[in-house]
Amino acid sequence: xxxxxxxxxxxxxxxxxxxxxxxxxxxxxxxxxxxxxxxxxxxxxxxxxxxxxxxxxxxxxxxxxxxxxxxxxxxxxxxxxxxxxxxxxxxxxxxxxxxxxxxxxxxxxxxxxxxxxxxxxxxxxxxxxxxxxxxxxxxxxxxxxxxxxxxxxxxxxxxxxxxxxxxxxxxxxxxxxxxxxxxxxxxxxxxxxxxxxxxxxxxxxxxxxxxxxxxxxxxxxxxxxxxxxxxxxxxxxxxxxxxxxxxxxxxxxxxxxxxxxxxxxxxxxxxxxxxxxxxxxxxxxxxxxxxxxxxxxxxxxxxxxxxxxxxxxxxxxxxxxxxxxxxxxxxxxxxxxxxxxxxxxxxxxxxxxxxxxxxxxxxxxxxxxxxx
Amino acid sequence: xxxxxxxxxxxxxxxxxxxxxxxxxxxxxxxxxxxxxxxxxxxxxxxxxxxxxxxxxxxxxxxxxxxxxxxxxxxxxxxxxxxxxxxxxxxxxxxxxxxxxxxxxxxxxxxxxxxxxxxxxxxxxxxxxxxxxxxxxxxxxxxxxxxxxxxxxxxxxxxxxxxxxxxxxxxxxxxxxxxxxxxxxxxxxxxxxxxxxxxxxxxxxxxxxxxxxxxxxxxxxxxxxxxxxxxxxxxxxxxxxxxxxxxxxxxxxxxxxxxxxxxxxxxxxxxxxxxxxxxxxxxxxxxxxxxxxxxxxxxxxxxxxxxxxxxxxxxxxxxxxxxxxxxxxxxxxxxxxxxxxxxxxxxxxxxxxxxxxxxxxxxxxxxxxxxx
Numbered sequence: 036x037x038x039x040x041x042x043x044x045x046x047x048x049x050x051x052x053x054x055x056x057x058x059x060x061x062x063x064x065x066x067x068x069x070x071x072x073x074x075x076x077x078x079x080x081x082x083x084x085x086x087x088x089x090x091x092x093x094x095x096x097x098x099x100x101x102x103x104x105x106x107x108x109x110x111x112x113x114x115x116x117x118x119x120x121x122x123x124x125x126x127x128x129x130x131x132x133x134x135x136x137x138x139x140x141x142x143x144x145x146x147x148x149x150x151x152x153x154x155x156x157x158x159x160x161x162x163x164x165x166x167x168x169x170x171x172x173x174x175x176x177x178x179x180x181x182x183x184x185x186x187x188x189x190x191x192x193x194x195x196x197x198x199x200x201x202x203x204x205x206x207x208x209x210x211x212x213x214x215x216x217x218x219x220x221x222x223x224x225x226x227x228x229x230x231x232x233x234x235x236x237x238x239x240x241x242x243x244x245x246x247x248x249x250x251x252x253x254x255x256x257x258x259x260x261x262x263x264x265x266x267x268x269x270x271x272x273x274x275x276x277x278x279x280x281x282x283x284x285x286x287x288x289x290x291x292x293x294x295x296x297x298x299x300x301x302x303x304x305x306x307x308x309x310x311x312x313x314x315x316x317x318x319x320x321x322x323x324x325x326x327x328x329x330x331x332x333x334x335x336x337x338x339x340x341x342x343x344x345x346x347x348x349x350x351x352x353x354x355x356x357x358x359x360x361x362x363x364x365x366x367x368x369x370x371x372x373x374x375x376x377x378x379x380x381x382x383x384x385x386x387x388x389x390x391x392x393x394x395x396x397x398x399x400x401x402x403x404x405x406x407x
Numbered sequence: 408x409x410x411x412x413x414x415x416x417x418x419x420x421x422x423x424x425x426x427x428x429x430x431x432x433x434x435x436x437x438x439x440x441x442x443x444x445x446x447x448x449x450x451x452x453x454x455x456x457x458x459x460x461x462x463x464x465x466x467x468x469x470x471x472x473x474x475x476x477x478x479x480x481x482x483x484x485x486x487x488x489x490x491x492x493x494x495x496x497x498x499x500x501x502x503x504x505x506x507x508x509x510x511x512x513x514x515x516x517x518x519x520x521x522x523x524x525x526x527x528x529x530x531x532x533x534x535x536x537x538x539x540x541x542x543x544x545x546x547x548x549x550x551x552x553x554x555x556x557x558x559x560x561x562x563x564x565x566x567x568x569x570x571x572x573x574x575x576x577x578x579x580x581x582x583x584x585x586x587x588x589x590x591x592x593x594x595x596x597x598x599x600x601x602x603x604x605x606x607x608x609x610x611x612x613x614x615x616x617x618x619x620x621x622x623x624x625x626x627x628x629x630x631x632x633x634x635x636x637x638x639x640x641x642x643x644x645x646x647x648x649x650x651x652x653x654x655x656x657x658x659x660x661x662x663x664x665x666x667x668x669x670x671x672x673x674x675x676x677x678x679x680x681x682x683x684x685x686x687x688x689x690x691x692x693x694x695x696x697x698x699x700x701x702x703x704x705x706x707x708x709x710x711x712x713x714x715x716x717x718x719x720x721x722x723x724x725x726x727x728x729x730x731x732x733x734x735x736x737x738x739x740x741x742x743x744x745x746x747x748x749x750x751x752x753x754x755x756x757x758x759x760x761x762x763x764x765x766x767x768x769x770x771x772x773x774x775x776x777x778x779x
Contacts, residue, residue, distance in 0.1 A: 063495050064502050065483065065630035069746065070719060070739025111437065111776045119773040123435050128766025130436050136764075137757050258437035259776070347442060365737060366754070367442025374441070381753050382738070385509050392508075394500025401491040404483045404631070 037204065037303075037332070040211050043310040047081040047338040055080035055390065062393040063401045071363070075341070075386030082314050082339055083223075087391060090223045090384055093140035095373040096213060096304055097124060097131055097228035100148030100296035101188030103197065104275070105233035109268040111258045114188075117232045118151035120372075124230070125178055130370050131228055132178060134377035138384075140226065142178045142373070143217075147209055148231075148296025150188030153180070183209040185296050189237075192275040196292045197237065203291035203299050207332075210303020211310075218311040225308050226316040226343070226380060227301045227325065228373020233257075238324035239350050240272045240293040244283050245327050246353045250276070253350030255320075257369075286331035294328070301325025306332065309339040316383070318376040319346035319368060323354045330358045341383060344368055344375035409576065409675075409704070412583050415682040419453040419710040427452035427762065434765040435773045443735070447713070447758030454686050454711055455595075459763060462595045462756055465512035467745040468585060468676055469496060469503055469600035470669035472520030473560030475569065476647070477605035481640040483630045486560075489604045490523035492744075496602070497550055502742050503600055504550060506749035510756075512598065514550045514745070515589075519581055520603075520668025522560030525552070555581040557668050561609075564647040568664045569609065575663035575671050579704075582675020583682075590683040597680050598715070598752060599673045600745020601693040605629075610696035611722050612644045612665040616655050617699050618725045622648070625722030627692075629741075658703035666700070673697025678704065681711040688755070690748040691718035691740060695726045702730045713755060716740055716747035 055077040060066045067073065079088045099121050105114045123129045124144045135142045146153055185205045189197035198206070217225065235257035242253040250272045256265055272293075279292035290299050301317070302325040308315035309329075317326040317340055329336045342360035345351065347369040355362060363379045396403050427449040432438045439445065451460045471493050477486045495501045496516045507514045518525055557577045561569035570578070586597065607629035614625040622644045628637055644665075651664035662671050673689070674697040680687035681701075689698040689712055701708045714732035717723065719741040727734060735751045768775050 062502075063492065063500065064742050068630065068719075068740070068742040069502060070741065072738060072740070113774050116774050119771070120435065123766060123771040123773055126766065126771060128435065128764075128771050130434075130441060130761060130765055133760050133764045134757055137753075137760055258440065347440075363738075364754075366444060366735075368440070368444070369442065370436050370440040378754065378757055381509075382736075382750065385506055385750055388505050388509055389502060392500075392505045393502055394495060394498065399491070399495040399498060399500050401495055402485050402488050 036208050036211060040306055040310045041333045044333055044335045046335055048084050049081060051084050052077050052081040054086055059390060061395045063396055063399050069389055072386035072389050075383045076390035079314060079387055082312055088387060090387060092222040093138065093224050093380055094143055094217055094222045095131065095135050095140050095226040095228055095376060096143050096145055097230055097373050098145045098147050098297035098300040099230040101150035102231055102233040102237060102295055103189050103191035104193060104236050104271060106191050107193055107271045108264060109236045109271055110233040111260045112232050114232050117230060118149050120230050121146065121149060125180055127178060129372060130374045131372035131377065134374050138377045138380040140377060140380055143181055144178060145181050145183055145213065145300060147183050147206060147300040148186045148188060153182060185209060189295055192237065192279060192293050193271050196279055197294055198291045200287065200291045203287050203294065206296050206299025207303035207306065210300045211307035214304050214307020214311055218313055224314050224380065225304060226318065226373055226376035227304055227322040228318050228376060229297045229301065229321040229371045231295060231297050234295050234297065234321050235348060236268060236272060237293055237295045237298060238321045240275055241289055241324040241327065242350045242354050243272065244276060244281050244289050244293065245331055246357045248353050253353055255349040286328045290328050298325045298328065302328035305329040305336055305340060309336040314341060315339055316341045316343050316376040316379050318343050318373045319371055320348040320351045321371055323351055327354045327358060341379060343379035408580050408583060412678055412682045413705045416705055416707045418707055420456050421453060423456050423458065424449050424453040426458055431762060433767045435768055435771045441761055444758035444761050447755045448762035451686060451759055454684055460759060462759060464594040465510065465596050465752055466515055466589055466594045467503065467507050467512050467598040467600055467748060468515050468517055469602055469745050470517045470519050470672040471602040472668035473522035474603055474605040474609060474667055475561050475563035476565060476608050476643060478563050479565055479643045480636060481608045481643055482605040483632045484604050486604050489602060490521050492602050493518065493521060497552055499550060501744060502746045503744035503749065506746050510749045510752040512749060512752055515553055516550060517553050517555055517585065517672060519555050519578060519672040520558045520560060525554060557581060561667055564609065564651060564665050565643050568651055569666055570663045572659065572663045575659050575666065578668050578671025579675035579678065582672045583679035586676050586679020586683055586685065590685055596686050596752065597676060598688040598690065598745055598748035599676055599694040599697065600690050600748060601669045601673065601743045603667060603669050606667050606669065606693050607720060608640060608644060609665055609667040609670060610693045612647055613661055613696040613699065614722045614726050615644065616648060616653050616661050616665065617703055618729045620725050625725055627721040658700045662700050670697045670700065674700035677701040677708055677712060681708040686713060687711055688713045688715050688748040688751050690715050690745045691743055692720040692723045693743050695723055699726045699730060713751060715751035
């Protein structure tokens with residue numbers, strides 16, 4: 036299925052970029068003066084092969100998974116926070132809910148690897164209350180929950196592979212399936228997000244292996260660990276790479292041995308987006324680890340990606356450089372969930388609106404540049 | 408009037424910042440993980456002395472003025488574009504209209520120094536059509552036009568002062584009056600913008616004099632002039648400073664001799680905003696020249712300012728550093744009008760929504776950090 040999907044990915048259509056540029060240069064502003072907003076519009080036109088793209092339906096996929104490596108004390112938060120945050124997403128009270136509403140986007144929470152059985156969630160009093168609250172509390176689009184569980188958390192990668200190879204493949208397929216499904220439902224732009232206690236650890240491991248940089252240069256303090264835990268985290272990642280010997284030429288091998296389920300889902304979503312000609316915004320550090328897996332599987336996916344922001348997590352930059360993406364925002368964010376991507380949607384839409392709604396020199400009766 | 412207004416400006420209330428921080432640290436996210444969004448919320452709370460600030464009414468003031476120095480060939484566009492763009496604003500077809508709609512903000516176009524008599528605009532067939540169109544075309548808030556003309560364009564500063572001292576003072580007063588009026592009308596956040604062919608030239612002159620940097624380090628290509636015109640522009644600015652000898656210790660002297668009417672209006676608006684405890688977003692290069700004038704008149708105004716973005720125009724950074732502001736966005740914009748400020752509104756609002764709408768750990772039943 037992955038191979039089949041990759042074969043559908045084509046480079047974006049530069050003829051459409053030229054058409055978009057022609058319109059942009061005729062709008063009542065000095066050429067190029069709206070900088071990256073113009074770039075966003077041009078890319079949307081080229082991706083969609085539509086001179087008047089529409090971004091009416093927007094969706095952020097927040098992939099949730101647990102990590103066996105959390106047992107090594109690499110996170111400031113206890114592991115149960117992953118599932119607690121899933122309930123928080125469904126209640127509409129998390130950062131991603133707030134910012135998705137701000138951007139007019141829907142949130143789809145995907146359980147791809149949480150170490151908790153949500154089908155039994157109805158038994159626990161807090162969760163039923165949560166789900167009820169989710170339906171009543173906000174008049175903006177609801178948060179959806181989709182169960183696509185591949186693993187009950189990954190295994191501790193310091194002791195062996197985080198996932199079996201077929202599990203890693205299945206995670207990517209989940210992302211592709213979601214991309215296909217939401218394309219059919221008429222969504223016009225996708226964004227990625229993540230939830231998983233300890234998931235900066237596999238993301239740093241992936242960054243180290245796929246960019247070739249030392250672990251210490253791509254590892255940060257995640258949710259806010261102290262100095263000792265930070266040193267331990269670097270050691271844990273180094274050990275995990277040494278024990279598993281992931282093949283940097285085989286991104287699926289990397290994903291299975293030192294990755295995470297949500298990272299695989301994100302990689303798959305990006306591959307699926309590209310195969311459907313849907314623009315996709317990668318959020319921050321964890322999402323970019325997924326984007327880097329997608330890029331290493333098929334570099335043409337890059338044409339369809341936007342990098343939402345420059346994460347405060349060290350190591351993010353190296354991955355963005357490897358893919359060749361310039362982030363849209365730089366707001367010292369390091370929350371994940373898709374929060375940066377939600378904000379980036381607003382900037383990409385701003386670019387599209389400029390392109391579609393501004394008057395041309397002719398329409399407005401404004402003189403062009405001297406000697407033109 | 409300026410003195411009276413300045414005396415009303417007080418430092419922002421840090422007790423409120425502490426209260427805001429307490430709430431931010433109790434929301435379901437690692438402390439500080441929403442970076443600058445948290446900073447924006449905290450500043451709004453401290454500025455307004457309100458633990459639950461509201462940003463329901465937002466207004467962008469686009470000050471328009473002409474510049475005698477345009478005669479020196481410093482711009483890529485002919486001078487009549489200033490008035491043509493005012494009509495474009497009223498038709499809703501300019502960049503600022505599109506982005507203000509995107510941000511849910513109103514646009515107020517202020518004629519503070521355009522070399523055109525808009526009271527006779529009804530005589531010209533294009534303008535009546537324009538005004539009619541403005542009333543019919545968009546269901547989002549209309550663009551308002553306010554006549555506060557102080558000069559019919561400034562004089563050519565290469566041959567003497569751009570304005571008389573009392574004209575410069577009057578420009579600042581216009582800004583203060585607007586700030587007072589729109590505070591009374593219930594607007595909760597102001598943003599600044601500019602329109603004026605050739606106005607990067609006085610802005611660079613102000614930057615050079617008030618930061619102490621050489622003209623060549625703070626002068627850029629504005630709307631897009633060629634190499635020869637660029638060299639000429641630097642020479643024109645150097646000559647203007649040499650002839651007028653503005654006193655860098657007297658910001659009003661600087662504004663009158665080498666400034667512009669719209670820059671004075673922007674400075675006044677910022678002073679007026681601070682005196683009314685209203686947060687104010689300075690757009691890009693020209694607006695920051697106004698902000699720097701305001702800051703040099705009364706440094707406490709800084710507490711009330713947000714810097715919208717890092718302009719592609721060289722010289723902007725030196726002014727932001729002088730004031731001590733870190734820009735919110737960095738999108739290679741160099742259009743002015745308030746376009747960057749409109750986008751920044753969306754980010755500041757995002758910070759406020761996070762602060763107001765996110766669930767706390769207790770509300771969501773999410774575990775806090777280990778050992779807390």
